[in-house]
Amino acid sequence: MGRRPLIELEPSDHPLAVEQRTGITLDRVRQIAETLLHPGQ
Numbered sequence: 001m002g003r004r005p006l007i008e009l010e011p012s013d014h015p016l017a018v019e020q021r022t023g024i025t026l027d028r029v030r031q032i033a034e035t036l037l038h039p040g041q
Contacts, residue, residue, distance in 0.1 A: 009017040019028070 009020050011017065011021070
């Protein structure tokens with residue numbers, strides 16, 4: 001309790017796997033948030 005699970009993707013060229021390995025920029029975080037908050041726009 002009080003701990004987050006550790007999830008690791010298999011090494012691949014998939015964008016999610018690349019972002020997990022290399023990190024993401026604040027702009028990318030904003031892009032993901034916009035997509036989730038305003039789908040289909």
